[in-house]
Amino acid sequence: MIKTSLLAFLLGFAAQAQGQSIGLGSKPIAGADLVIDGTQQTLDTKWQYWEGPGFKSAMPIKWKIVPDPADPKATALMTDDRAADGGKYGAADIVTKKAYRDFRLHVEFNCLKPGGNSGVYLQNRFEIQVLDGDKGSHGMAAVINEAAAPFDAYNGTGNWNAYDITFRAARFKDGKLSEKPLVTIYFNGKKIHTNQAISQVFGGPNSGMDGGNDGGKGISDTPGGLKLQCEGHDVRYRNTWIKPLEITAADTNF
Numbered sequence: 001m002i003k004t005s006l007l008a009f010l011l012g013f014a015a016q017a018q019g020q021s022i023g024l025g026s027k028p029i030a031g032a033d034l035v036i037d038g039t040q041q042t043l044d045t046k047w048q049y050w051e052g053p054g055f056k057s058a059m060p061i062k063w064k065i066v067p068d069p070a071d072p073k074a075t076a077l078m079t080d081d082r083a084a085d086g087g088k089y090g091a092a093d094i095v096t097k098k099a100y101r102d103f104r105l106h107v108e109f110n111c112l113k114p115g116g117n118s119g120v121y122l123q124n125r126f127e128i129q130v131l132d133g134d135k136g137s138h139g140m141a142a143v144i145n146e147a148a149a150p151f152d153a154y155n156g157t158g159n160w161n162a163y164d165i166t167f168r169a170a171r172f173k174d175g176k177l178s179e180k181p182l183v184t185i186y187f188n189g190k191k192i193h194t195n196q197a198i199s200q201v202f203g204g205p206n207s208g209m210d211g212g213n214d215g216g217k218g219i220s221d222t223p224g225g226l227k228l229q230c231e232g233h234d235v236r237y238r239n240t241w242i243k244p245l246e247i248t249a250a251d252t253n254f
Contacts, residue, residue, distance in 0.1 A: 023189035028241040036240035038075035054090030054206035057083040076238040085232035090206030096225035118235040123224035153187040184252040
């Protein structure tokens, strides 16, 4: 596992040297908003619960600021809210107060225990899976239920991992969907999805915006926040930043 982590670090370092700021430890690029830095102040300032139909918690946010398992001098955000115990998705998810259309995202996560389950939701709609041990289209780094990811990019249970994402929102013409959302993703410095089209919101109304519209196919033209999922597992987040973009061409490659 040490060799895998070292390779991921070197790949990330090389990408940063080229000015792409990709991989573990990547610092926010110019114009990016740092939304997780391991402090309670940033959690309170930047985030709120997503109060969807499955919401079971209450403000203030119950997620905890805890030690970074890789650095006892640092802290991270833990997906810890008992309202979500038993995999009750939508019960205690948090979402940024700011909404986004097109954007560049960097997020670092750590599944502390086998089977750790969370999720990164683009625009509070489209899930990029965080699920330790699952290699399928519903598994780690998958564009959920649409595109599986190479599992060998994963640094493993108890280690930090990084997603670097460029997302282009759905486009509409005369009120109708004309272009599907697109996403390109690097996982620990390795490109795993390139201009992957996303067809719908999966998981029903408890999963996020538009999940209850026409079985998730009724995507609307409304910006949404970055959402992180709580399913009662010990998954931790750190060093997460997002920069709004205006992507004219249907191309998220970077």
